[in-house]
Amino acid sequence: MIEQRPSEERRRSSAAMDEARLRQQAIGVRLRQMFDEVVNEQVPEEFLEILRRADSRSSENG
Amino acid sequence: MVGDEKPSTMAAPRQPADDNAFKRELVQLIPHLRAFARTLCGDPAAADDLAQDAMMKAWDARASFQMGTNMKAWTFMILRNQFYSEKRRSWRQSQLDQEAAERTLVAVDDPEAPVALDELRQGLAMLPPEQREALILVGAGGFAYEEAAEICGCAVGTVKSRVSRARRALHVILDEGAYDRDGASAGDAMRSILADAERLSTVR
Numbered sequence: 001m002i003e004q005r006p007s008e009e010r011r012r013s014s015a016a017m018d019e020a021r022l023r024q025q026a027i028g029v030r031l032r033q034m035f036d037e038v039v040n041e042q043v044p045e046e047f048l049e050i051l052r053r054a055d056s057r058s059s060e061n062g
Numbered sequence: 063m064v065g066d067e068k069p070s071t072m073a074a075p076r077q078p079a080d081d082n083a084f085k086r087e088l089v090q091l092i093p094h095l096r097a098f099a100r101t102l103c104g105d106p107a108a109a110d111d112l113a114q115d116a117m118m119k120a121w122d123a124r125a126s127f128q129m130g131t132n133m134k135a136w137t138f139m140i141l142r143n144q145f146y147s148e149k150r151r152s153w154r155q156s157q158l159d160q161e162a163a164e165r166t167l168v169a170v171d172d173p174e175a176p177v178a179l180d181e182l183r184q185g186l187a188m189l190p191p192e193q194r195e196a197l198i199l200v201g202a203g204g205f206a207y208e209e210a211a212e213i214c215g216c217a218v219g220t221v222k223s224r225v226s227r228a229r230r231a232l233h234v235i236l237d238e239g240a241y242d243r244d245g246a247s248a249g250d251a252m253r254s255i256l257a258d259a260e261r262l263s264t265v266r
Contacts, residue, residue, distance in 0.1 A: 026255045027232055028201055030182045035202035038097035047092050050114055054121050055085060059078070 084124045087133050092117065094134060094203070095141055101186075101198045102145045112148075116141035135209045138199070142213060182255065185235040189228055196224035197232075 095116055099109035120127075120137045127136060186194050192214075199210040200221070207225075211218040236252040 023233060023252065023256065024229060027182070027229065027236075030255055031197070031201040034182060035097050035101070035198065038100050039093040041093070041096070043092050043096070044110060046110075047114060047117065048089065050118065051085065051089065051121065054118060055081070058081070 080129070081124065083129060084127065085121075088117065088120060088137070091134055091137050095137055098138055098141060098198070098203065099145070101194070101202075102142070112141065112145055116144050119144060132209065135205065135213055138203070138205075139213045139215075142195075181236060182232075185232050188235055189231055193224045193228035193231065196221050197228035200225050201229075 092113070095113040096110060099113040099116070100106060103109045103112055116137060119140050123140070127133065186197075189197070195214065196210060199205045199213060200207060203210075205213065207218050207221050210225075211221045214221065233252070236255060
């Protein structure tokens, strides 16, 4: 059926599809960037300290 | 000693090596837990508290984790459950969280950050929480729909529809400039996002 469509219409609809896809990709890129901003932050020392304390507690008990 | 079973009230003693392997993997996940927590509660200090609680819960439950399975999805589920159980405990607190989330999603720490990122944050803040969460897990966290469904405790189809509704809603918000930004005209957000994406795609 697609073959029977006038080429102008086909061109337009495929351009619209391309644009929609590009927009989705653009949002996807931004979304990952936003998340990765925090992922790439230095982990506060507090996290490792808490884990170290818990670890030494469990090895004392065990 | 394998098969030398005796009745015991305690689980098999864990080997220090198990704990070390678990801990190594957990430490690597901390940045991701922090990022996920930030998207849930917005306020960075509250988010770090949440991420620390989740990390400790994961550590305490380490005996029930099967090494070699997906620890990232497992810890995200713990973090999410922790977030929602705290929310249930105090409705008032959850309202404050929501306000903080909206403030922080809008805030930009880095003055050099591209405008588009600011706008995306603002657009995200306008989505219903379950849609925002699904989109973030799949679109930014790198989870498959099946994993996101497990994390959120819902059906795979539900995650798929939440993600697609979130994407559509974000388009509309960014396209129409439905978010509240002084002086920005309709479509500016989407245009700047597209411009950034085009730049990024030519770099690759």
